[in-house]
Amino acid sequence: MSALLVIRVGPLATVQDLGRPGHARLGVTTSGAADRSALRLANRILGNDPAAAGIEVLLGGLEVRSVGRTTVALTGAPAPLTVAGRPASPCVPLDLRDGETLSLGMPPTGLRSYLAVRGPLEVARVFGSASTDPTSGVGPPLLEPGTLLSISRVGSEQRCGVDDLAATDLAAPASPAVGDLVLRVVLGPRDDWFDPASVARFTTSAWEVTADLDRVGIRLAGPPLARSRTGELASEGVVRGSVQVPPSGQPLVFLADHPTTGGYPVIGVLADEDTDALAQVRPGGRLRFRPTRPSWT
Amino acid sequence: MRLRPCGDRAVLVELADADERRRLEAALRATPLPGVLEHVPAARTVLVTVNDPTRLVGVVAALRSLTLPLTGADVATESVPDTDVLEIPVTYDGDDLPEVATHLGCDVREVVTRHTGQVWLVEFAGFAPGFGYLLGDRGGLEVPRRSTPRTRIPAGAVGLAGPWSGVYPRASPGGWQLIGRTDLEMWDTRRDPPAVLEPGRRVRFLEAGL
Numbered sequence: 327m328s329a330l331l332v333i334r335v336g337p338l339a340t341v342q343d344l345g346r347p348g349h350a351r352l353g354v355t356t357s358g359a360a361d362r363s364a365l366r367l368a369n370r371i372l373g374n375d376p377a378a379a380g381i382e383v384l385l386g387g388l389e390v391r392s393v394g395r396t397t398v399a400l401t402g403a404p405a406p407l408t409v410a411g412r413p414a415s416p417c418v419p420l421d422l423r424d425g426e427t428l429s430l431g432m433p434p435t436g437l438r439s440y441l442a443v444r445g446p447l448e449v450a451r452v453f454g455s456a457s458t459d460p461t462s463g464v465g466p467p468l469l470e471p472g473t474l475l476s477i478s479r480v481g482s483e484q485r486c487g488v489d490d491l492a493a494t495d496l497a498a499p500a501s502p503a504v505g506d507l508v509l510r511v512v513l514g515p516r517d518d519w520f521d522p523a524s525v526a527r528f529t530t531s532a533w534e535v536t537a538d539l540d541r542v543g544i545r546l547a548g549p550p551l552a553r554s555r556t557g558e559l560a561s562e563g564v565v566r567g568s569v570q571v572p573p574s575g576q577p578l579v580f581l582a583d584h585p586t587t588g589g590y591p592v593i594g595v596l597a598d599e600d601t602d603a604l605a606q607v608r609p610g611g612r613l614r615f616r617p618t619r620p621s622w623t
Numbered sequence: 624m625r626l627r628p629c630g631d632r633a634v635l636v637e638l639a640d641a642d643e644r645r646r647l648e649a650a651l652r653a654t655p656l657p658g659v660l661e662h663v664p665a666a667r668t669v670l671v672t673v674n675d676p677t678r679l680v681g682v683v684a685a686l687r688s689l690t691l692p693l694t695g696a697d698v699a700t701e702s703v704p705d706t707d708v709l710e711i712p713v714t715y716d717g718d719d720l721p722e723v724a725t726h727l728g729c730d731v732r733e734v735v736t737r738h739t740g741q742v743w744l745v746e747f748a749g750f751a752p753g754f755g756y757l758l759g760d761r762g763g764l765e766v767p768r769r770s771t772p773r774t775r776i777p778a779g780a781v782g783l784a785g786p787w788s789g790v791y792p793r794a795s796p797g798g799w800q801l802i803g804r805t806d807l808e809m810w811d812t813r814r815d816p817p818a819v820l821e822p823g824r825r826v827r828f829l830e831a832g833l
Contacts, residue, residue: 347674350663352818353748452812462752463793464812515627515635561749561756563663563670565633587665587749595630598676620628621676622683 328394330443332473333427336387338460339469341447342440342582343379346455346464350563350586354464357457360541360582360605361438364402368442371399372419378446379456381469383439386430388469390441392422396477397444403436403606419444436606445477459583461542506532507607509600511569511615515562516591520571521554528569528593529617533577537609541583543570544604546613550575551593564588567596569615581605624691626683631676632660634683636669641746641758644669645695653692656685664747664822666756708742709824711790712831713781717801719769723783726766734802737763738828743788745824753792753810755820762786772798779804781828788828790820805831 332339342365345358359365359382366376381388386405400407400416407414410426422428433439449456449466458465467473517525531548538545551571564570568580570590577593581601594615596604607613624647627635638644647669651662656671658678663670671686673679715735717723724731741762745755768784773796776782780791782799791797792809809819820826 347672348661350670350672351661351748351822352816353750353752353754464752512628512630515629515637560666560668562635562665562668563633563749565630565670565672567630585750586663592629595628595633598630598632620634620679621631622634622680623628 327479328392328396328445328477330390330396330398330447330475330477331393332388332469332471332475333391334387334389334429334471335469336383336385336430336432338384339388340382340458340460341379341449341466341469341475342382342457343455344377345457345582346453349453353586354453355459355462355582355584355586356566357459357465357541357582358455359438359440359457361402361440361602363599363602364438364606365440365442367417368399368401368440369446371401371417372397372442372444372446374442374444374446378442379449380440380442380447381475383430383441384437386432386439388441389427389429390475391427392424393474394424396422398422398428399442400430400439401442402439403433405433405439406431435608437608438605443475443477445479448476448478457582459541461540461583506612506614507603508614508616509604510597510618511594512597512618512620513594514592514620515595516559517593519553519555519559519591520593521552524551524554524575525593527551528577529615531614533613533615535607535609535611535613539609541581543578543580543584544607546577546579548576551577553591559589559591561587561589564592565595565598567598567601568592569594569596579604624686626686629670631679632674633670633672634679634686636671636686638667638669640667642695643691646691646693647689647695649692649695650689656682658682663749665749666747707825709819709826711781711805711807711819711826711828713738713803713805713828714831715803717781717803719782719800720802723764723766723800723802727764734764735830737761738788738802739830741827743826743828745820745822745826747822748818748820751792751795753818753820754789755818755822755824757788757820757826758786759788764788766800768798769800772796773801776801777804779806779809781805792818 342359345356533546741759743757
C-alpha cells in the first residue's frame with residue numbers, strides 16, 4: 327500500500343472531488359473542488375476517473391511525503407513545485423519514490439492548486455463524496471501535519487490509455503487572466519427587486535474581488551446596487567454562481583460551499599462552468615458580467 | 624405558478640403560498656421529471672435543478688404543463704408516519720426570551736407555554752445541514768429576526784424568526800431570536816438519516832427536567 331503523509335500545510339488544504347449534488351433539500355450543499363476544471367485535468371493527466379478526489383491547496387504551502395511509490399500531478403494555480411528538492415513541472419505525471427517529499431511554494435497568480443494522485447486517494451465518503459466543506463463540517467477533516475492519505479491500489483479503475491495521454495499532451499498550465507475576467511450571467515431570479523439603473527450597472531460596471539472570500543463565496547466591490555422595493559424576501563433555494571445582494575448593495579457571489587437557501591435577493595446567476603475561473607481570482611482582480619438569455623425563454 | 628430564471632442549471636418556481644408549494648412538491652414526487660437533479664423547497668418556492676444544462680428547456684416545458692394535485696397533504700408524511708411526534712427537551716434560558724415576550728406582549732412563562740403547547744412540522748430544510756424550518760399548528764410566536772445577527776450561536780440553540788422555530792445543528796452565525804437550548808444532537812452523519820429534523824417530521828418541544 328502507498329500513501330501521502332502531510333508534513334506541512336499553507337492557509338488551507340482539503341480533499342475535494344466533484345462534490346455531493348442532490349442533497350440540498352437536507353441543507354447539504356454540493357461542495358467539491360472550487361475549480362472543478364483544474365481537478366478534472368489533474369485526474370486526466372494521471373488516467374484517473376475525472377471525478378476522483380484530489381487535494382485542493384489554497385495559496386501553496388503544502389508539503390507531502392510519499393509513503394511507497396506514488397505518482398501525482400499538479401494543476402490550477404501555478405505554485406512553484408519541488409520534488410526531493412529539485413524543481414518539477416506542473417501538468418505532467420510526477421513519480422515520487424518512497425520517502426521523497428513534494429513541496430509547493432506560493433503561486434504567483436491564482437488561488438487554488440490541485441494535486442491529484444494516481445490510484446486515486448482513498449477517503450471516507452459522506453453522501454457519496456470525499457469533499458470537505460469546512461463551513462458545515464461535512465466530509466473529511468482539513469489536512470494538517472500528520473494526516474495520512476491512503477492510495478487505492480491501482481486496479482481496474484485505472485483508465486490510463488493512449489487516448490487519454492494524447493489529450494493531455496495538449497494540456498497547458500492555466501495562464502493568468504489578462505485584464506478583466508468576463509463571466510456569463512443570466513439575470514434573475516430577483517432582478518425585479520432592483521431599480522433598472524442598478525440592473526444596468528450590474529452588467530456594465532467592473533467589479534473588484536475583495537479579500538472577503540472563501541469557498542462559500544466572494545464579496546465584490548463596485549457601485550452600490552439599489553433595491554426598488556422594501557421588505558424581506560422569504561428564504562429560497564440558491565445555486566453555485568448566484569449573485570446575492572445584501573442591504574449594503576455590494577454583491578456576494580456563491581461558490582462551492584454556498585448555503586442551500588438564502589434570504590437576500592439574487593440579481594443574477596453565473597453560468598455554472600464560469601465559476602471555476604472565478605474561484606482563481608485574487609483580491610483586487612476585476613470581473614465583468616456579460617448578460618445571456620436563459621436557454622428556455 | 625411562475626417560473627423565474629436561475630442560471631443555466633436551475634429554474635426557480637414561485638408559488639402563491641405554502642399550500643401551492645406543497646402541491647407542486649407532491650406532483651414532482653408522484654411524477655419525477657426526466658433530467659431533474661432535485662427540487663429544493665422553501666417557504667413559497669421550489670428550486671428545480673438539473674445536472675446537464677441542455678436538459679433545462681425540457682424540464683421547464685414539463686413544469687409548465689404540470690397539473691397540480693388538489694392537495695399536498697402527502698408531502699407532510701414523506702417518510703415519517705403522521706402519528707410519530709418527536710419530543711425535543713429544551714432548557715428555556717435563551718438570551719432573547721425577555722425581548723420575545725415583550726414583542727408578543729406576554730410574559731416569559733407564556734412564551735414557553737406557547738412553544739411547548741403545539742405540534743411543529745418541519746416544512747423544509749436549509750441554511751445548514753440538519754437545520755429545519757418548523758411551523759407550529761397554533762402559531763402565536765411570530766417575531767422578527769434580530770436587527771444585528773450574532774456572530775456565533777452555540778449548537779443546540781432553539782430560536783424563533785418570523786413564523787418559524789428552529790434548532791441550530793452546530794455553532795454558526797445567525798439572526799434568530801434565541802429562547803432556549805437542547806442537548807439533542809440535530810445532525811450526525813453516522814446516523815441514517817443524519818438529520819433529526821428532516822422535512823415532514825413532526826416535533827413537540829418539552830421543558831427539560833420537568
